[in-house]
Amino acid sequence: MNTDIIKIFEKDKFAAYIGAKLIEVEPGYAVVQMEINDCHLNGVNLVQGGAIFTLADFAFAAASNSKGCVTLGVNANISYFKSPQGKVLTAKATEISSHKKLCGYNVDVFDENEDLVARFFATGYIKNQRL
Template sequence: MKLSPEEVAKKSAETMWAKDSASKWLGMSLDTVGPGTATTSMAVEKHHTNGHDICHGGYIFTLADSAFAFACNSYNRLAVAQHNSITFIAPGKLGDRLTATCREIARYGRSGIYDVKVTNREGALVAEFRGVSRTIEGRHFDGEQL
């Protein structure tokens, strides 16, 4: 039975999430995934804050990078980051919930471009992230590939 693109994305994400100790250890959740898309979120806790008592930029980057990872791996092809950049717009505050929403901009050959918006609970923009992916040899599971 042939899997739909949504089923391939979900199965790829489930396989990755089972091994993603870093995202889970930081308190992230994988909220949605689809072909070329993913959403992750996390509550900003005290251990995420820096010397300004706001969310450390590295954790915001990691949240965005995780959404990017699930989006670019949603085709049952192993994909890694080739280049990432982030622009911080506003602070993530203690007690807030940050959400990283990733969407695919382009995919050609082995390369892909993905944009991630990180927002706070009110939907205000906290950061914008751009990720460039590169597919490598291998699949998340045997069978379907898009």
């Protein structure tokens, strides 16, 4: 696991604020988890879509930056399939493509039962700048 990347993403204040934790990172791949608590719930007591999106976005950020170049999201979309069950969400980001300046990543978000909750796709812009 790339400890330098982990140190960089441990500085992400918003991810820390929502409780997202980087579990694993390898080139083009990352796993992030978040324990669900009351601050993640919407008005009907279900996990708020923005919390799921943020978890997936953080996994994308870790995976897309894992090769050592600053990569910024330029487009992202998400499809929600079901309300999560249990108290933990896990996002797994996998590189689909990577070229000189653009990359694409799928992020699958699973609940505690390992059921697919959402699928996130993001396009990143790879800057000519090292982390």
